[in-house]
Amino acid sequence: MRAFAALYRDLDAATSTRHKTEALKAYLKPALAEPARWAGAAWVVYLLAGGKRKQMIPTRLLRRLALETTGLPEWLVEESYQNVGDLAETLALLLPPAGAAENVALETWMDERLPALRALDEEARYATLSGYVATMAQEDRLVFFKLTTGALRVGVARGQVVQALAEATGLDAPIIAERLMGYTQAGRSVTAEDFGALVAPQTATPAAGGRPYPFFLAHQLVAPVEDLAAKLGPPQGWIAEWKFDGIRAQLLTRGGQWRLWSRGEELIAEAFPDLASVAKALPDGTALDGEIVVAREGAGVAGIEPFAKLQQRLNRKAITDRFLAELPVAFIAYDLLEENGADLRALPQIERRSRLERIVARARARALRLSPRVEAADWPGLAATRAEARAIGAEGLMLKGREAPYGAGRKRSGPGERDLWWKWKLDPMAVDAVLIYAQRGHGRRASVYSDYTFAVWSGPQDEAGRVLVPFAKAYSGLTDAEMAEVDAIIRRTTVESFGPVRSVTPTLVFELGFEGIALSKRHKSGVATRFPRMLRWRRDKPAAEADTLADLQALLPVSPAV
Amino acid sequence: MNLIAARPEGLYCEAGDFYIDPWRPVDRAVITHGHADHARYGSKTYLCHADSAPILRRRLGDIDVRGVAYGEIVERDGVRVSLHPAGHILGSAQVRVEHKGEVWVASGDYNIEPDGTCAAFEPVRCHGFITESTFGLPIYRWRPQAEVAAEINAWWRANAEAGRASVIYAYSLGKAQRVLALVDPAIGPLVAHGAVEPMNAIYRSRGVALPATISPEGMEKAALRRALVLAPPSAAGSPWLRRFPDYADAFASGWMQVRGQRRRRGIDRGFVLSDHADWQGLLSAISATGASRVLATHGSAATLARYLGERGLDAGIVQAEYGEEEGEAA
Ligand SMILES: [Zn+2]
Ligand SMILES: [Zn+2]
Numbered sequence: 001m002r003a004f005a006a007l008y009r010d011l012d013a014a015t016s017t018r019h020k021t022e023a024l025k026a027y028l029k030p031a032l033a034e035p036a037r038w039a040g041a042a043w044v045v046y047l048l049a050g051g052k053r054k055q056m057i058p059t060r061l062l063r064r065l066a067l068e069t070t071g072l073p074e075w076l077v078e079e080s081y082q083n084v085g086d087l088a089e090t091l092a093l094l095l096p097p098a099g100a101a102e103n104v105a106l107e108t109w110m111d112e113r114l115p116a117l118r119a120l121d122e123e124a125r126y127a128t129l130s131g132y133v134a135t136m137a138q139e140d141r142l143v144f145f146k147l148t149t150g151a152l153r154v155g156v157a158r159g160q161v162v163q164a165l166a167e168a169t170g171l172d173a174p175i176i177a178e179r180l181m182g183y184t185q186a187g188r189s190v191t192a193e194d195f196g197a198l199v200a201p202q203t204a205t206p207a208a209g210g211r212p213y214p215f216f217l218a219h220q221l222v223a224p225v226e227d228l229a230a231k232l233g234p235p236q237g238w239i240a241e242w243k244f245d246g247i248r249a250q251l252l253t254r255g256g257q258w259r260l261w262s263r264g265e266e267l268i269a270e271a272f273p274d275l276a277s278v279a280k281a282l283p284d285g286t287a288l289d290g291e292i293v294v295a296r297e298g299a300g301v302a303g304i305e306p307f308a309k310l311q312q313r314l315n316r317k318a319i320t321d322r323f324l325a326e327l328p329v330a331f332i333a334y335d336l337l338e339e340n341g342a343d344l345r346a347l348p349q350i351e352r353r354s355r356l357e358r359i360v361a362r363a364r365a366r367a368l369r370l371s372p373r374v375e376a377a378d379w380p381g382l383a384a385t386r387a388e389a390r391a392i393g394a395e396g397l398m399l400k401g402r403e404a405p406y407g408a409g410r411k412r413s414g415p416g417e418r419d420l421w422w423k424w425k426l427d428p429m430a431v432d433a434v435l436i437y438a439q440r441g442h443g444r445r446a447s448v449y450s451d452y453t454f455a456v457w458s459g460p461q462d463e464a465g466r467v468l469v470p471f472a473k474a475y476s477g478l479t480d481a482e483m484a485e486v487d488a489i490i491r492r493t494t495v496e497s498f499g500p501v502r503s504v505t506p507t508l509v510f511e512l513g514f515e516g517i518a519l520s521k522r523h524k525s526g527v528a529t530r531f532p533r534m535l536r537w538r539r540d541k542p543a544a545e546a547d548t549l550a551d552l553q554a555l556l557p558v559s560p561a562v
Numbered sequence: 563m564n565l566i567a568a569r570p571e572g573l574y575c576e577a578g579d580f581y582i583d584p585w586r587p588v589d590r591a592v593i594t595h596g597h598a599d600h601a602r603y604g605s606k607t608y609l610c611h612a613d614s615a616p617i618l619r620r621r622l623g624d625i626d627v628r629g630v631a632y633g634e635i636v637e638r639d640g641v642r643v644s645l646h647p648a649g650h651i652l653g654s655a656q657v658r659v660e661h662k663g664e665v666w667v668a669s670g671d672y673n674i675e676p677d678g679t680c681a682a683f684e685p686v687r688c689h690g691f692i693t694e695s696t697f698g699l700p701i702y703r704w705r706p707q708a709e710v711a712a713e714i715n716a717w718w719r720a721n722a723e724a725g726r727a728s729v730i731y732a733y734s735l736g737k738a739q740r741v742l743a744l745v746d747p748a749i750g751p752l753v754a755h756g757a758v759e760p761m762n763a764i765y766r767s768r769g770v771a772l773p774a775t776i777s778p779e780g781m782e783k784a785a786l787r788r789a790l791v792l793a794p795p796s797a798a799g800s801p802w803l804r805r806f807p808d809y810a811d812a813f814a815s816g817w818m819q820v821r822g823q824r825r826r827r828g829i830d831r832g833f834v835l836s837d838h839a840d841w842q843g844l845l846s847a848i849s850a851t852g853a854s855r856v857l858a859t860h861g862s863a864a865t866l867a868r869y870l871g872e873r874g875l876d877a878g879i880v881q882a883e884y885g886e887e888e889g890e891a892a
Contacts, residue, residue, distance in 0.1 A: 012821060015830055072700055073872060079865055080701045084820055093701040093819065496822045 002103045003027065003037075004044055005143045011048075011154045017465045020156055024048070024164035032168060032199060035192065039107035042195035047152055049161040050542070051184035056114045057148040061126055062091055065133065070094050085494055088145030092138070101137035111189060114148065153493070153505050157544040158184075159461045169199045173462070177408065182211035185267055212250040212261040213287065213337050213345065214408040217545070218398065218421035220431075222554050228379040232418065235382050237402050239349055240374040241334055242394040243423055245307040246293035247540055251331055253279050253286045254341070264540050271314065274324055274367055278331055281363035285341030288333045288356070289406075290371065295330035300372045301392045304330075307536060314539070315481075333360055334371035334398075337406060345406035352406065389426050396425035429517065429555060431456060431547040432538055435508040436468055438490045440500045441475065449490045449502065450483055451475040454512055454532070456525070457548040468506055469549055471525035472514065477534030486537070509538040509546050517555050527552055564690060564855070565659055565666040568880045573668055573692065577661045578641030580609075582668045592643060594670025595654035596621060596735060609636065611645050613653030613680075613768045617735065620760060632681060648672040649683030650837050651736030652765055658686050666690040667851060671860070673836070674843045677707060679739045679770050685850035690857070692880060693848055696838040697816050698862030704816070704840045711744040714833055717812065722750050722788040727809040729791040731798055731829070734758045736837050738792045739765050739772060741814055744835075747773040750788035751781070755802065757794045778805055798829070816840070848875075 010023035031041040066077045077094065084090040104113070113132070117125055136144060146152040162180060166173040179198050183190065223231055232238065249268065250261045258279030260269040269275070272292060282288075294310050296303035305327075313319070313327050336356035337345055344352050360370040374397060376382040386397045404419040433454035441450035452475065455468035478486065486508065493505040513535040520528035526549075566575050572584030580590040587604030594600050594610075596617030601610075603622050610618060612629030619627065630636060632655065636643045640662070645655035650671040657668045665688040672694060676682035714730070721728040732738045734757040742752065742762070754762055754775040762775055778786065786806050797803060798811065816836030817823045824832035839847055844866065848856055856877045858866040863879040870877035 013824070013831055015828060019830075070700065073869070076700060076865070076869060080699050083699055084701060085822055089821060090701065093703070496826055 001106050001109060001140050001144070002137070003031075003040065004106045005137075005140045007044065008143045008146075008154060009139070011156055017157075017160060017467075021160050021164045021167070021464065024156070024161065025168050028164060028168040035196070038192035038195040039111075040105055042190040042192055042198075043106050043110050045161060045165070045180075045195065045198065046184055046188075046190045047147075048154070048156045049158045049180060049184050051188070051190075053110075053114075053147070054187070055149055056118055057125070057129060059087065059149065061122075061129060062087060062145065062149065064126065065130055066091055066094055069096065069130065069133070085496065088149050089142055091145050092142040095133065095141065097138050098133075098135055100135060101140075102135050103137070103140075104132075109144075109147065153507075155505065157461070158542065159544055163462070163464075165198065171199070171202055175202055177214050178211075181214060182261070182267075210252060210254055210257065210259045212252060212259075213289075213343075213406075215248065215250070215263050215289070216335075216407045216421060218423040220547075220551055220554060221399065221422040221424040225379050225383045232399070232422075235376060235379055237418065239353060239400045239402055240376075240382060241371045241398045241400070242301060242374060242389065242392065243396045243398045243425065244291045244293050244304060244332060244393065245395050246291040246310055246332070249290065249292050249331070250337070251275065251279060251282075251286075251288045251290070251333075252338070253282050253284050256284060258282075262540050263545070264542050271319065272329055273319065274329055275331055278363070278365045278368040281365040281368065282359065283340065285338060286359065287336070287338035288331070288359075289335035289337055290331050290333040292329050292331055294327050295332075295369070296328065299369060301394070304393045306393055311536075328367070330367045330369050332369045332371045335406060347405065348403045349400050349406075350402045386424060386426060396423065398422065399424055430511055430513040430535060431551055431555070432509050432541055432545070433472070433512045434468055434506045434543045434546045435486075435490075435510060436470060436503060436506055438502050438504060448483060448487045450478075450487070452510075452534075454510065455506070456552050457546060460548060460550075461544055466548075469525045471523060471527060471549075471552060472512060472529045472532040474510075474512060474532040474534050477510075478537070482537060506543040509541040509543055511535040511538055517552070519556065525549060525552065527556065564857075565661055565664055566668055566690070566692060573880065575641065575659050575661075575666075578638055578643060578659065580643070581605075582657050583670065592657050593618065594648065594657060594668065595651055597651070597671065597733075600670060609643070611653040611655045614655070615653075616764050616767070617653060617761075620764065646686050647681035647684050649674060649676060649680060652680045652739070652768060652770065654680060656686055658688065664689055666692070667853075668692040669694055669847075671696065671837070672839055672847065674839050674847055675704065675707060677740055677743065677837075679736075679743050679765065679772075683847070685847060687852050689853055690855040691848060691851045691853035692857045692859060693844065693866070694838065694860040695844060695858040695863045695866040696861035697836065697840055698844060698858065698866035700841045702816060702819055702836075702840045703842065704834065704836060707744060707835070710833055710835050714741070714744060714812075714814075714835075715746045715749060717810075717831055718745065718749050718790050721810050725787045725808065727753075727786055727789045727791055727806040729793055729797075729803065729806070729809050729811040730814050730833070731793055731795040731811065732758075732814045732835075734794045735761045737814055737835070738762070738794075739770070740835065740837060741792060742772045742775065743770075745773075745790060750790060751776060751785050753778050753781070753786075753789045753791045755791070755793035755797055757797075758792045783807055798827075 007027040011020050014020045014023055031037040067074060080094060081090045117128060162173050162176045165176045248263045252259045262268045294305040309327055333356060336352045339355055357370060360368055374385050376385055389396050399422040401418045433456055435452045436455045437453035438449035439451040441448055453470050454472050455470040457466050458469050459466035490504050493507055494502045495505055496503050512532055514529040514532040516530035518528055566573050571581055571586040571588050573582040580592055581588045582592050583594055583600040584591050585602055589606045591605035592609045596614050601618050608618060608625055608627040610629060612631060615627050615629035632645055632647055642660040644658045646658055648654040648656050648670050650673050656670060659666045667686050667688040672683055674683045718728045730741055732741050738758045752773055752775045762772055765772055810830045812831035812833055813827055813829050814833045814835040816838055818832030818834045854876055856870055856875050857880045859880040867877040867879045
């Protein structure tokens with residue numbers, strides 16, 4: 001625990017991404033050399049890469065601990081909390097220092113002590129907890145309380161953990177990223193073996209166990225139709241498909257089991273029991289990439305419902321049969337990453353596509369659809385088809401290089417533009433932005449944080465030292481229910497308050513639409529947007545995957561050469 | 563009747579017709595210490611500790627100031643006024659006022675942990691005590707100075723080894739000298755900003771031993787890279803810092819106890835080093851006075867007063883126009 005607490009302090013104190021990566025490396029390097037420390041390192045990676053544990057000790061027990069061990073009146077504890085803004089930190093500051101402190105290993109906390117605590121009744125739990133805290137060094141307490149409240153956030157992006165692991169082990173970052181898929185699955189326990197597998201020497205083994213492949217992410221295509229031929233060559237070099245607005249997911253069948261992974265790397269099969277039939281119809285050793293949408297009977301593009309319907313399903317805790325019947329989902333498959341256990345990602349898109357067509361045809365599953373291809377002789381023809389997207393519930397077209405392999409993450413644009421995936425949206429004036437400040441609203445909304453400031457990243461995910469650059473404010477586009485939920489998250493993740501404004505840990509991503517964009521010297525971001533509004537809450541997207549300033553600039557109208 | 567009461571000009575002693583740390587010009591001002599929110603311009607006469615007098619002259623220019631020793635009694639109209647060490651900065655004093663057997667003490671700012679750069683705090687028995695409450699919340703609990711010193715030295719050493727200067731933002735009067743007295747001068751050169759050095763000179767002239775400090779002018783790049791630099795908070799991000807090829811920065815203040823405060827400043831490190839009493843320090847100082855009436859001012863006054871009231875003291879607050887000097891630029 002001591003080593004993790006020290007790392008936590010270093011990360012917390014670090015003011016740049018580079019410092020954070022360095023601090024992580026400084027922790028990982030000695031740990032790598034000492035297999036006895038791997039069980040601890042496994043948890044450190046889990047927790048920093050975004051793994052979440054349930055709240056292991058209820059807040060009321062922590063408040064009671066504060067009151068009983070300090071003897072302070074309740075109002076003073078409350079006032080202290082208001083001043084600090086974080087319960088774990090308040091406790092760490094209020095409790096009297098320990099007499100003789102012991103250093104209990106992180107893995108002992110995670111594997112034994114904390115789970116055991118959960119099983120106790122209220123009084124026994126309180127007694128055990130206060131015993132633990134009494135013998136805990138002052139410097140360990142903050143991270144301990146952060147762990148037990150399930151709110152361990154230290155501003156480390158998953159990409160930084162990948163980078164630090166790569167630099168510390170000498171392995172390639174994509175290999176680490178791939179091995180890390182599924183590692184932080186909620187509720188999972190990690191062991192020294194897991195850490196060993198993460199840092200093992202490079203071999204050519206395919207994705208292990210039930211883990212998905214890193215998702216290949218698309219770039220926004222913003223260019224006048226007449227430029228497309230020059231930019232992308234003839235449309236015959238591309239596979240065009242409808243871009244549906246659903247949940248991107250990988251469906252895997254391996255070792256007799258099936259798994260459904262979201263892009264945010266959550267296992268989501270529980271929410272979609274109606275896709276079990278799809279899995280059953282697929283041969284073992286298959287990995288499909290596609291989109292989950294609400295769709296009634298039909299094939300191709302028939303009966304596909306807008307995202308709001310899917311949202312309704314996601315909002316439900318329990319999924320009843322009636323609900324399944326009312327809002328059935330389908331998996332629209334558009335790529336085949338694995339067949340008979342073999343990794344197909346290096347094959348050309350067109351080859352993967354034809355294998356996918358065969359697999360979907362053989363499966364004959366009602367809830368499995370093949371993503372239809374859209375064809376046209378030239379770009380204007382394709383643009384005309386794209387204009388009909390809205391009528392069938394799509395957002396536009398996807399363009400995928402015919403000969404291109406399946407990449408990892410978001411490949412940089414540049415010379416390899418024909419190896420990319422492009423999303424060619426109908427309304428391209430939208431980006432996925434991160435909420436960084438919130439302000440109380442007015443009138444009816446005076447008690448809710450309803451006005452938000454949004455930011456995009458200054459550079460791509462792998463760029464060291466990138467920061468969030470604010471560029472727009474928006475206060476409309478959410479339902480009251482969503483707003484209440486966002487408000488609660490804002491209060492939970494507040495970093496500081498300045499009067500009516502709070503800054504928050506960047507976790508919330510929204511698709512932000514606007515009606516125009518122009519260069520602006522007055523804005524830090526260099527651009528000004530017109531009538532920004534929240535199109536939807538991207539619950540599926542981690543903040544690190546939000547769009548960048550370059551994505552935003554790509555939307556600028558082409559200015560005449562000066 | 564309280565011997566000392568709040569007036570728009572400041573804390574006033576009617577029996578002796580003088581003000582303590584007035585924030586508006588008055589005829590007779592008794593000054594607890596030289597910080598800008600306590601020693602203001604415009605009064606006709608000033609009475610303060612002898613070590614404070616040069617600080618007041620430096621800050622306020624040509625003023626009529628009389629410096630006295632700790633414990634020396636100044637009497638007028640049957641009111642006896644004396645100054646007693648407050649342990650806050652050089653020359654800082656609590657003001658003891660005695661009239662017809664009743665004793666009141668106005669603490670000014672105080673720190674009960676001795677630090678070697680000024681006379682150590684001495685509790686003064688009194689009936690009424692006007693206490694500061696800058697850090698009047700139980701979340702403020704200072705660690706022993708030796709531990710903070712070790713932390714600062716380790717940070718400086720690591721920076722020096724990595725070839726970057728270590729810039730500590732600290733209030734130029736008091737905090738900067740405390741840091742100087744704590745650090746290990748063997749690690750590298752000690753550089754003082756132009757706002758800090760005149761205060762160092764006053765400390766030295768009053769017999770406080772501080773390690774040698776130099777100006778960065780004409781220093782070699784290699785030496786700059788190993789230096790510990792003391793600069794006022796207002797120097798953060800200023801062109802003055804451009805002379806350092808590479809530097810890490812830190813802020814030394816009691817406010818650094820809370821992570822949100824550290825983050826807000828966007829600095830590399832926060833050292834929890836205060837020249838005010840922490841929560842326990844305030845409580846022990848108050849109880850050592852034996853006072854039955856306590857008025858809190860300056861910071862978390864309402865919180866402290868409520869807490870003391872619940873513990874059976876006759877406690878209230880005094881509205882004052884002091885700043886939060888630990889957080890703001892001089
Ligand atoms: Zn002061
Ligand atoms: Zn003050």
